[in-house]
Amino acid sequence: MKISEFKTAGKLITGAGAINALADEINRLSISSFAVVTDKGVSQAGLFDLLLAKLPFEPTLVIDDIPAEPEVTIIENKVRQLRDTKIDGVIALGGGSAIDAAKVLAATYDYKGSITDLFGENLIKERLLPLIVLPTTAGTGSEVTNIAILADPIEKVKKGIVSHCLLPDVAIVAPELTLSCPKSITAASGVDAFVHALEAFISVNASPITDALAEKAMALIFHSLPHAYRNGENLVAREQMATGSLMAGLAFGNAGVGAVHALAYPLGGRFHLSHGMSNAVMLPHVLRANAPFCADKLFAVSLLLKLCPPDSKKDFAITTLLNAVEKLCSDVGIPRTLREFDIPESVIPQLAEDASKVTRLLRNNPKQLSVDDIENIYRKAY
Ligand SMILES: NC(=O)c1ccc[n+]([C@@H]2O[C@H](COP(=O)([O-])OP(=O)(O)OC[C@H]3O[C@@H](n4cnc5c(N)ncnc54)[C@H](O)[C@@H]3O)[C@@H](O)[C@H]2O)c1
Ligand SMILES: [Fe+2]
Structure with missing residues (x-):
């Protein structure tokens, strides 16, 4: 160990x-x-x-x-x-x-x-x-x-x-x-918390301790975020989100976050997208690129979120998870593409260059991404 x-x-x-x-x-x-x-x-x-x-x-x-x-x-x-x-x-x-x-x-x-x-x-x-x-x-x-x-x-x-x-x-x-958090902040910061747990779970620095925290955090956030979003006054959902986000913080504060955050940083820096929103819009696209390199962990996430029966095939379970994450984001009003933020397509090579410098985070990612890999992800997110 x-x-x-x-x-x-x-x-x-x-x-x-x-x-x-x-x-x-x-x-x-x-x-x-x-x-x-x-x-x-x-x-x-x-x-x-x-x-x-x-x-x-x-x-x-x-x-x-x-x-x-x-x-x-x-x-x-x-x-x-x-x-x-x-x-x-x-x-x-x-x-x-x-x-x-x-x-x-x-x-x-x-x-x-x-x-x-x-x-x-x-x-x-x-x-x-x-x-x-x-x-x-x-x-x-x-x-x-x-x-x-x-x-x-x-x-x-x-x-x-x-x-x-x-x-x-x-x-x-x-x-x-x-309780008073506006819908858009509930959504963006809530998906950010989910990303913290997920990226900590698939981080190359994950440990049994951070895994346990990340697993519980993902389950709490995945199931309570839509309720907290739809009805901000729902104290039970807010409490589950607060606990989930705290546990996600404990997980990523020790295992680190990865490429979702690294690719989100330039969107905040150049186009002033909020931290939560930039992570949320990049999440499904980076997760698809990462999936082949952390398949066992994503299989485990799919089962723990009860997205498919325990005897499901790994590929099916992972595809179900990727679709469920996309649905979570769209259910809480997160735009699916960078285009929707009026970001010009011509800036993608610059974004990729900027993101590739966030080595403090990229080194935690299950796949070591080249500048070309990063550019491809931004293009898919466009
Ligand atoms: N230090 C870390 O570990 C860490 C991790 C992730 C993100 N961040 C940073 O945190 C910042 C984003 O934080 P955030 O997502 O919590 O949002 P935020 O602190 O930027 O707040 C966003 C908006 O929501 C409002 N708001 C916050 N709580 C409210 C409430 N209860 N009721 C009404 N309005 C409320 C604020 O006034 C603000 O206008 C970014 O700068 C990001 O880079 C830090
Ligand atoms: Fe974050």
């Missing part, structure tokens, strides 16, 4: 009402003055007020204008604002955008260089500020991963800062925080 390590947040508190634990955690971490990092959409949905009601004392600073899919330059500005305030803790309330921003802000509070220089692996060595995160989407799994993704406006791609210092001290996953 390969040696592998398992990384997660220091403490996970989950379930409806988990937000009631916030005050105790603030005290336990000896936080006496903190910043809240959130965004306008989350505040307008009433979630900031909900958070305020659970706090033992008022925040010293509120940063409530983190944009979706933030660029690194925005974080550079915000860290200056943060440093002008004496705080000893950070609380993130939001989707992956606000959480990733808070992770980087907390870890660079006393760092003097440029944040752009931190893209890559293990370039942040320590984090002085304790960090508590509360996800409001289901989701990125960012609450338990050691990565923050920011857009690089110069190179026009999304990039990752990876460091153990980005792992939060506490993740409070309270499904009621996702």
Whole structure:
């Protein structure tokens, strides 16, 4: 058996009402003055007020204008604002955008260089500020991963800062925080969570531990996403999605994601498709290209999702799975092709070139893809 390590947040508190634990955690971490990092959409949905009601004392600073899919330059500005305030803790309330921003802000509070220089692996060595995160989407799994993704406006791609210092001290996953998620965000972030579990499951770095998490996550998300999408008020479906997305985060935070994410990154960087949407539109096409190279694992997924009888032939079970994944995406309103996003066909070679540089993720993929392979996938997705 390969040696592998398992990384997660220091403490996970989950379930409806988990937000009631916030005050105790603030005290336990000896936080006496903190910043809240959130965004306008989350505040307008009433979630900031909900958070305020659970706090033992008022925040010293509120940063409530983190944009979706933030660029690194925005974080550079915000860290200056943060440093002008004496705080000893950070609380993130939001989707992956606000959480990733808070992770980087907390870890660079006393760092003097440029944040752009931190893209890559293990370039942040320590984090002085304790960090508590509360996800409001289901989701990125960012609450338990050691990565923050920011857009690089110069190179026009999304990039990752990876460091153990980005792992939060506490993740409070309270499904009621996702009830107000609009349909389009529920769909895109929900498919993103499914991709996290699936890509972790077929990753070359998968372990029995990440497999178990990924399997449960796929089952939860596959069956509950259409319900959460159709009826956002359905707390049972929202709870299953929150748990599924958390488990998917634990799986991919340790086994990694692969080519779906690598091919999605340039769509976010060049055409500002959201992370969830760009993954969702690429998923069926990359999965078809990967299928021959992870057939046993996809056979297992097809059986675990109960898509076909246990004695089915492998090829039939895999084809059924590929069709079911396509149907899941279309049932929650995900466009099937890149053409529908007004992306010009002429840009495909450039997208393939950009994606081929995301080696941090491509190396986890069951098939090592050449630039030509990647270009072919984009053409099929067009
Ligand atoms: N760090 C990681 O491990 C990781 C993993 C995957 C994705 N990401 C990153 O996360 C970001 C995407 O995060 P996301 O998909 O969670 O979306 P998001 O945080 O960008 O939010 C999208 C929109 O939904 C709104 N919103 C969020 N929760 C809401 C709620 N409960 N009610 C009403 N509105 C709500 C926000 O205001 C925002 O306008 C991208 O930048 C992506 O690259 C990070
Ligand atoms: Fe993702």
